[in-house]
Amino acid sequence: MRTLVTLACTECKRRNYTTTKNKANTPDRMELKKYCPWCRRHTVHKETR
């Protein structure tokens, strides 16, 4: 039971990553620190739908 989610940089709003998550473990919107090639540094990436 894994759901495909898109991760978007909160600073430039670009969607840089897609990943899967386990809805049972992470029912809320996910936030991950990821490298954004557009900001050229690590930023918080939020799950979008």
Ligand SMILES: [Zn+2]
């Ligand atoms: Zn960015």
